[in-house]
Amino acid sequence: MQHDERDERGEQNPHGRGSGTRAAMRASHRAKSVRRRRRWLAAVGVVAALLVVGMVATYLRLNGNIDRLDVSKMVGKDRPTPSGDVARGPLNILLIGSDVREGEGNESYGNGDWEPGQHSDTNILMHISxxxxxxxxxxxxxxxxxxxxxxxxxxxxExxxxxxxxxxxxNTGGPGCVIRTLEGNTDIFINHFAVVDFSxxxxxxxxxxxxxxxxxxxxDDPKAKFTLSAGRHTLDGEQALGYVRTRKSLGDGSDIQRIKRQQAFLSSVAQQATDTKLLLRPDKLLRFLGAATSSLQMDPDFGLGPMKxxxxxxxxxGVDKIQxxxxxxxxxxxxxxxxxxxxEAQELWESIRSDRELGAPTPTPSPTSTEPLTVSxxxxxxxxxxxxxxxxxxxQAVAGLRVQGFAEVxxxxxxxxxxGATVEYSGDRAEAARTVAAAFPGATVKKSEAALxxxxxxxxxxxxPDVVEVPNRLGSExxxxxxxxxxxxSSGSIQARKASDDICS
Incomplete structure (x- = not known):
């Protein structure tokens, strides 16, 4: 019986010749395509694996550069209440510039004989809303x-x-002592810290x-080993260090004037990082992170992950929202x-504690208690x-209390x-303290250790708060x-500089 042979279009081939050759060619072509596809996928897989390995290696290297310091014993146990973390809420990070003159890249700045020891010449509290x-x-x-x-x-x-x-x-106790002192004087919890040296x-x-x-x-500052003519300049790292360290040879030679120059410099850094699209340039970003991590000292919980x-x-x-x-x-x-x-510093610390814009009005406190008062x-x-x-x-407060019949004020x-306002009492005078506290909404009432x-x-x-009327007041005046x-x-003494301001301003 004769085979019903068809051509490559599915039509009958009356001659029955050549069809086997074409089928073989098609099979060979498909096999080559599959092999090429497999080789391409394998190559992509290798590249992807290398990228992952490279990223992990880079992360480990950068993270390993950071010197970790546990200051938990130094900061004490009676710390302020944390107001946020990396995921949510406000963050407070203490940035410290150390003048240590030991280690690679730090030796050429003198031995600090005029002021022995390691100091924190730059102290910046970074508050992220x-x-x-x-x-x-x-x-x-x-x-x-x-x-x-x-x-x-x-x-x-305290x-x-x-x-x-x-x-x-x-100088005495490192970053732990700085944090303890700052928290004790401001009641602001410090989430993380970072110390960077000259290098x-x-x-x-x-x-x-x-x-x-x-x-x-x-x-022309011999101590900072720095000279610069007037005008605009683009400084490299060595020059920039001299610029931010200069103090005695400019203006009144005060640290306050140096801080203003440092703030102008940091504004320029923010502008430069934005203009150069640092985060979009892996090569620049890696160089920047490499330089930063090689001379950083941080708390154990503040690694590249949280930083990212x-x-x-x-x-x-934007730079206009950095002040x-x-x-x-x-x-x-x-x-x-x-x-x-x-x-005026208390106004500044209060704005940080309450996470509100500097100069914004303080919310009106709520009444301390709604229970009936028992002491006249x-x-x-x-x-x-x-x-x-x-x-x-x-x-002013005394006048407001006397009008309401308080016996001796x-x-x-x-x-x-x-x-804030605090009302203290001793012994069994808690109810009398509640009557007084009613005149100061939101006041803290506590028993005093002193004999009052x-x-x-x-x-x-x-x-x-201002004095208000107590529910059981006497008189009607x-x-x-x-x-x-x-x-x-503030009388203008709290002045903010935006990172977007002109560097010559």
Whole structure:
């Protein structure tokens, strides 16, 4: 029986010749295509595997560059309550510039004989808002005289702290002592810290391709080993380090003036990183990260992973939403070469604590309690202590209490500026304290360790409320209208510089 042979189109082939050859050719072609496809997929797989291995190796190398330091024992146990983390809520990161003159890249800046030891000449608190829409960089003057734990004992109660120069904290106890001192004076929780030395700073500047600066004056500073003519310049890492370290040879030679130059420089860094599209250039980004991590000291929880997450969360923030602020200061009476934090500093710390824009109004506090009061005002002796930095605030409160029938009301001034209102009592005078606290909505009521007897003590700090009517007040005379605010006016002393400002401004 004759086979019914068909051609390649499926039609009958009456000759029955050549069809086997064509079928073989088609099979061979399909086999070659499959082999080519397999080779291509294999090649793609190898490349992908190499990329993954390379990324992992790079991550491990960069992460391994970072020097880890556990400061948990140094910061003590009575820390402020954390307000956020990497995933959500506001973040506070302490950035420290160390003047250590040991190690590769740091030896050529002298031995620091004029000021022995390692110091934190640059101290910046970076506050990232909870909504990830703004960043505030707060510079803390190195010459600030503030209470600090003696010998950096993290467990020492704050009433045993002694006033000394801020720069000594790092010298005595490293970043842990700086954090403990900052948290104790501001009640702001520090989530992470990072310390960078001279070498790391230079490397990061070079990785950016240099950073533009603008100086109205020629600079010649032998101690910083730096000279520069007036005008605009693009500085490499070595030059940039000299520029930000210069102090004695410019202006009044103060640390405050140096901070202003550092803030202008950091503004330029932010602009440069944006203009060069650092995050979109893997080559530049790797050089930058390599330089940064090679000279970084951080807490154990602040690695490249969290850093990447933070960077991702704020990548939409423009330079116009990054601002630089210096802690307001005034002359320290015991040493005119030093400064102390001015009352206006409390306004700054309060804005960080409450994660609100600097200058925004403080929310009205809610009433302390709604339970009926059991002690009449005329059965209560009150002392009002003014610890707000606002002259006359205690006397204003005294007038508001006397109108309501409080028996004996006196006033005095506190030794330091604090925040909020506190009502203290001793013994069994808790109910009398509640009557007083009703006049100060939102006040904290606590039992005092001191023997106050029948006296109820009210301490008014920044952000404390005005006196209001208590439910069981005596008399009907209206309360005097407040003329003073418990939040000191900044009077222009808190000045913010945006990262988008011209570097010559």
């Amino acid at each position: 909870g909504d990830r829409k703004s960043v505030t960089m707060v510079s803390i003057p190195r010459d600030s005289m503030v209470p600090a734990p003696v010998d950096c004992n993290g467990d020492a109660p 009433d045993q702290w002694r006033v000394h120069q801020w720069n000594q904290n790092f 790391g700073f230079k490397g990061m500047v070079d990785a950016l391709g240099g950073v533009p600066v603008c100086t109205p004056f020629a600079i 997450d933070i960077a991702e969360s704020i990548k939409g923030i 630089f602020v210096t802690v307001p200061t005034e002359v320290y009476p015991k040493d005119l070469n030093r400064v102390q934090w001015a009352p 005002p005329d059965a209560v002796r009150v002392q009002v202590v003014n610890s707000s930095g606002v002259v006359g605030l205690a006397k 006196t006033s005095s001034n506190g030794d330091a500026v604090v925040k 007897g029948t006296l109820i003590r009210v301490t008014l700090g920044t952000g404390s 209206p309360l005097p209208k407040p003329t003073l605010s418990s939040t000191p006016s």
